[in-house]
Amino acid sequence: MTDTAPRPTLEAVAERAGVSRATVSRVVNGAQGVRDALAERVRRAVEELGYVPNQAARSLVTRRHDAVAVVAAEPETRVFADPYFAQQLRGISKELTAHDSQLVLLLTEGREDHARVGRYLAGGHVDGALVFSLHLDDPLPGLVRGAGLPTVFGGRPGWDDGRDDVVYVDSDNRGGARDAVRHLVGLGRTRVAHITGPLDQTSAADRLAGFHDVRPDADAGLVAGGDFTSGGGERAMRELLDRRPDLDAVFAANDLTAAGALRVLRERGRRVPDDVAVVGFDDMLPVAEETDPPLTTVRQDIEGMGRLMARLLLRGLERDARPGRDADAPAEAPSGTILPTTLVRRTSA
Amino acid sequence: MTDTAPRPTLEAVAERAGVSRATVSRVVNGAQGVRDALAERVRRAVEELGYVPNQAARSLVTRRHDAVAVVAAEPETRVFADPYFAQQLRGISKELTAHDSQLVLLLTEGREDHARVGRYLAGGHVDGALVFSLHLDDPLPGLVRGAGLPTVFGGRPGWDDGRDDVVYVDSDNRGGARDAVRHLVGLGRTRVAHITGPLDQTSAADRLAGFHDVRPDADAGLVAGGDFTSGGGERAMRELLDRRPDLDAVFAANDLTAAGALRVLRERGRRVPDDVAVVGFDDMLPVAEETDPPLTTVRQDIEGMGRLMARLLLRGLERDARPGRDADAPAEAPSGTILPTTLVRRTSA
Numbered sequence: 200m201t202d203t204a205p206r207p208t209l210e211a212v213a214e215r216a217g218v219s220r221a222t223v224s225r226v227v228n229g230a231q232g233v234r235d236a237l238a239e240r241v242r243r244a245v246e247e248l249g250y251v252p253n254q255a256a257r258s259l260v261t262r263r264h265d266a267v268a269v270v271a272a273e274p275e276t277r278v279f280a281d282p283y284f285a286q287q288l289r290g291i292s293k294e295l296t297a298h299d300s301q302l303v304l305l306l307t308e309g310r311e312d313h314a315r316v317g318r319y320l321a322g323g324h325v326d327g328a329l330v331f332s333l334h335l336d337d338p339l340p341g342l343v344r345g346a347g348l349p350t351v352f353g354g355r356p357g358w359d360d361g362r363d364d365v366v367y368v369d370s371d372n373r374g375g376a377r378d379a380v381r382h383l384v385g386l387g388r389t390r391v392a393h394i395t396g397p398l399d400q401t402s403a404a405d406r407l408a409g410f411h412d413v414r415p416d417a418d419a420g421l422v423a424g425g426d427f428t429s430g431g432g433e434r435a436m437r438e439l440l441d442r443r444p445d446l447d448a449v450f451a452a453n454d455l456t457a458a459g460a461l462r463v464l465r466e467r468g469r470r471v472p473d474d475v476a477v478v479g480f481d482d483m484l485p486v487a488e489e490t491d492p493p494l495t496t497v498r499q500d501i502e503g504m505g506r507l508m509a510r511l512l513l514r515g516l517e518r519d520a521r522p523g524r525d526a527d528a529p530a531e532a533p534s535g536t537i538l539p540t541t542l543v544r545r546t547s548a
Numbered sequence: 549m550t551d552t553a554p555r556p557t558l559e560a561v562a563e564r565a566g567v568s569r570a571t572v573s574r575v576v577n578g579a580q581g582v583r584d585a586l587a588e589r590v591r592r593a594v595e596e597l598g599y600v601p602n603q604a605a606r607s608l609v610t611r612r613h614d615a616v617a618v619v620a621a622e623p624e625t626r627v628f629a630d631p632y633f634a635q636q637l638r639g640i641s642k643e644l645t646a647h648d649s650q651l652v653l654l655l656t657e658g659r660e661d662h663a664r665v666g667r668y669l670a671g672g673h674v675d676g677a678l679v680f681s682l683h684l685d686d687p688l689p690g691l692v693r694g695a696g697l698p699t700v701f702g703g704r705p706g707w708d709d710g711r712d713d714v715v716y717v718d719s720d721n722r723g724g725a726r727d728a729v730r731h732l733v734g735l736g737r738t739r740v741a742h743i744t745g746p747l748d749q750t751s752a753a754d755r756l757a758g759f760h761d762v763r764p765d766a767d768a769g770l771v772a773g774g775d776f777t778s779g780g781g782e783r784a785m786r787e788l789l790d791r792r793p794d795l796d797a798v799f800a801a802n803d804l805t806a807a808g809a810l811r812v813l814r815e816r817g818r819r820v821p822d823d824v825a826v827v828g829f830d831d832m833l834p835v836a837e838e839t840d841p842p843l844t845t846v847r848q849d850i851e852g853m854g855r856l857m858a859r860l861l862l863r864g865l866e867r868d869a870r871p872g873r874d875a876d877a878p879a880e881a882p883s884g885t886i887l888p889t890t891l892v893r894r895t896s897a
Contacts (some may be wrong), residue, residue: 264668305651
């Protein structure tokens with residue numbers, strides 16, 4: 200299982216190309232910010248020496264386990280039923296595999312198992328962790344940080360433990376929500392309602408904030424609480440129609456919520472988009488394409504978030520493994536990286 | 549994170565109850581075969597001493613990592629899309645959690661990643677492995693066994709490396725297939741066709757063998773090759789109807805195959821079950837209930853298979869950790885454990 204065949208090293212490539220090891224690493228790992236001429240020189244050296252990129256990452260990084268844990272704060276049943284998580288995991292898996300790092304998914308039945316996850320993380324089995332922890336009161340982030348491992352979070356963490364070195368990747372939930380509401384206003388709608396997600400999750404709180412950015416004076420009766428499920432969307436839509444039968448637009452916090460709202464609007468004889476325009480969030484397929492009518496929504500690059508989480512973690516591991524910081528080493532990973540969203544127009548608004 | 553508080557040991561419980569450690573372990577772990585009076589004595593001692601069962605498993609077992617790897621020979625995308633695997637994983641997760649053992653799911657993008665999985669398994673990160681390897685030519689089983697870890701396989705392995713100590717859990721594919729075909733024969737059908745699964749998987753090969761057990765003289769024209777997908781079921785059904793338009797029954801190797809076959813039968817104007825009776829395999833929900841008409845099929849206890857795999861592995865770990873074998877210790881795990889199947893009658897046959 201061990202790899203004893205002598206192979207060209209990263210150092211050899213750096214010497215041949217006349218650049219630093221960090222520059223070789225960045226070119227090999229597809230990072231930005233290396234001048235074209237320099238990158239070309241590195242690529243030529245890689246070819247001439249028959250250098251294998253995976254080996255690159257490994258020798259530069261000198262990781263001990265070549266393995267990264269993925270931990271979700273949700274029980275196993277929800278993790279497997281959640282298409283959103285599956286898409287993020289796909290991005291993570293591709294990125295880790297490209298760097299020959301093993302994806303170690305730690306599953307639990309519930310919160311009472313998180314201490315065991317913490318023990319595993321602290322036990323020297325992985326080089327770092329990618330953590331999905333969505334709820335404000337979750338003990339998992341503390342356990343993970345207690346394990347002392349380099350960690351990247353999926354989604355902006357809602358807790359504040361006084362440390363400002365939390366690295367996370369998120370979508371621009373607030374900006375995307377603004378785009379959605381501006382689109383509805385641009386259609387001439389004046390009574391725009393919002394069905395929120397569960398507000399103990401930052402994604403839901405940020406989307407509500409985006410709604411308020413565009414409608415700072417919105418009547419409180421135009422906001423109803425949902426829970427990111429279609430059943431929650433149905434309940435909230437009924438509540439809104441009872442309270443404000445004159446509403447002419449709905450921004451739903453995600454596509455499932457929008458699907459529930461659309462069912463209730465149809466049931467109550469409202470035409471979409473003529474009477475009520477509806478916008479969702481996520482662009483979760485096939486849901487967003489199969490609603491009646493097809494859903495206008497805010498697309499997130501979910502797989503891209505997963506890829507970026509893995510990439511930031513691997514880069515952090517590289518940096519940590521380096522004895523001295525190279526003069527041209529990339530800057531510290533920013534604490535939060537926010538990926539842009541796009542409004543996708545279908546029929547519902 | 550380490551657990552240093554002194555707690556009552558398994559030995560103390562055994563002494564208090566006047567039984568062997570193995571008996572305590574069996575009662576605590578809910579195993580069968582302990583006389584009621586004895587079990588009651590153990591339970592009383594557990595209560596009196598305030599003994600914590602999880603600690604039981606741990607101290608008896610003296611596992612180093614309290615973690616078990618789950619490895620599937622399929623790429624990450626297929627693992628996450630496969631409801632069958634999700635159900636098995638649910639059973640595994642419940643059983644491991646009940647024994648405070650961490651489920652470590654090792655995901656891959658493809659076969660080229662299996663060597664890395666082998667390295668992780670050999671690296672001292674888990675106590676044992678549960679492996680799903682369905683294809684005859686798969687290198688994964690060899691890699692896992694090379695890692696020297698206690699292993700339980702899901703499904704009867706198709707390879708033969710001359711060792712007879714392979715522990716696996718499977719459904720009674722052959723017996724279930726016999727039940728399905730006998731049911732069709734019992735309905736008076738005389739021209740019973742079979743759409744197979746991919747025959748490089750033992751489950752498909754065993755179901756074909758079950759078909760032949762009941763129909764040893766079946767015309768070769770009544771057997772068509774499928775691949776466990778509904779598309780494959782459609783193709784095979786067209787082939788069968790072209791070859792043998794007089795067929796009056798179909799045993800499909802799984803429910804997805806049956807769903808495809810039903811679509812083609814409807815397309816060709818055959819009434820089900822009047823003209824052609826159809827039986828599937830798996831009882832995969834919601835598929836089996838949502839076909840038109842609802843599907844008569846052979847039910848496997850998929851979650852139960854997962855549970856049993858985990859239980860056999862944990863028992864094996866217990867045995868390995870014991871210095872001397874207790875006189876009343878359970879017998880060696882049988883090499884293959886076959887779970888029974890049940891015919892579930894709906895409308896299609």
